[in-house]
Amino acid sequence: MTFFSKIIGTGSYLPPKAVSNHELAEQLAAKGIETSHDWIFSRSGIASRHYAEPGVKASDLGVEAAKRALEAAHMTASDIDMIILATSTPDFLGGFPSTACVVQNKLGILNGAAAMDVQAVCSGFMYAMAVADSMIKSGAHKNVLVIGAEVFSRILNFEDRTTCVLFGDGAGAVVMSRSEAPGVLATKLHADGSHQDILCVPGNVEQGVLAGSAYLHMDGQAVFKLAVTVLEKVANEALELAGLQASDIDWLIPHQANIRIMQSTAKKMRLPLEKLVVTVDQHGNTSAASIPLALDLAVRDGRVQPGHKVLLEGVGGGFTWGAAIVQM
Template identity: 50%
Template sequence: MSRYSTLLGTGGYLPETILTNDQIAQTVETSDAWIVERTGIRQRRIAAPHETASSMAEIAARQALDAAGLEPGDLDLIIVATGTPDRIFPSTACLLQQRLGVRECASFDVQAACSGFIFALSVADQFIRAGSARRALVVGSEVYSRIVDWSDRATCVLFGDGAGAAVIGVSDQPGLLSTHIHSDGQYQNLLYAPNPANNNGLRDEGRFLKMEGNEVFKIAVNTLGRIVDETLEANGLDKSDIDWLVPHQANIRIITATAKKLRMPMARVVVTIENQGNTSAASIPLALNEAIRDGRIRRGQTVLMEAFGAGFAWGSALLRY
């Protein structure tokens, strides 16, 4: 019997605190109009002091398990995608495992920045197809507010906090049709977050995220166009066969460029960036969860998810929900 992965349930969590563009404009030289025009963002959520990647992941994970009709003990694999872990080690996945009261199932983190959820989903899919797991929890959880320089106009307007989760399980019918992941480390200095505890003899890079926004934008648009073509070709599909695009929520201009590549109207693109900002590895599962729960994405529809992030690392996942 062939083994495939299928999506069983999703969940999400956003912190209560809302930070608007007007509030940011009180501390740096910017405006609501400037931010909206260039990014599509109007507000973002900011984690409370007691909240962490693992605590937010727990809330999203329990929602996803409830939606799947499962208990934490039914899991045999937990993967967390995060660039803002609670600790360097143990993994945030192990901390989440403890929060869920699960013991012994494999739990580990994946670090692929904004593409982290796609990478983690791809890994979980391989475990299930190989027969090494039957039910996997995949979570993207980020607290970027703690690695952003709030005096840097170029980056502080972009990011927000949150967590999204998905539970996938084994099926004899294709659900997760394919995943495609790529990386190219030659661009590492265009978007990165330093580790202030270990600079390995390099210059002191501080503690905040660094980004060359214009360069990242240009490469992202071209690269995402290629991953769309790769995904469609691998599955023998036409652009018209895609019902929904669920993109990483980095910039509305990147999202609209990808939709144009697919000849897809924006009404069939799930966009959350306006009220959430860029939540990195959490953005795709948060958007997917929102569109499933509000009834836009329905069973039997074909969903394309794609992301681009630091590394550079980029990828896609094609889902028949």
């Protein structure tokens, strides 16, 4: 029998602390950094973002999103036999133990379920979904918890107004399960390491001491140009693999980085903007968490319905990008 993987539950979580552009501008002004709501919003479409409180880690956000996804799937944590967590801001230096293992422990999943992190920055959730899809279709796993969780506020330089205003913290999750009915119709992943310098955290640890910078660095113009090109291309590749046309898509849920990139992709694919799910205005760029956050919001407010075909896509540092087409 041929099996599919299907999303049967979604969940998300945002830290309670929301910071508007006006509030952030006031905080930056105290440091001598000039910015404004209009400057931020006109360039990105961002009006607000959420910041985790001190001591709150990516795993804490991921656990809350996972609990909500499990509840939506009518499952308990013990039903999960694999956790794949996408993050660029892991709980521990060096990324080990993996944040997925930390989440597993906090959820009380003591059945020996596999757990691992995936690092593809803002494309991380697409990579994690693709791995989960393959694991389920191969028969190796039955119920996979896929999480994107980030505390990007910890790696922002609040003296660089070109980057610190763009990012926020949050987590999103889905439960993907073995199904006889179609779910994930296609996935497509890419990377090009020759562009690694345009979006990175260029520091490393040598003999226990930080060498270089621990802050996010981004060449915004270069990222924008590359993103609008690769997102259209990978979306069309996924459509071809699924045997679909753009007109078959009910919803486009891209990585929530910049409203201009998102609208440009929709227009190039001749999708009406009414089919574009937008959360970047309230969440900012939450990296690997942005796609599952937006998906969960659209599911819970009733826009995304069972049977709808949804195109998910993301692009991030590395340089990485990917897309998936799922039937809900």
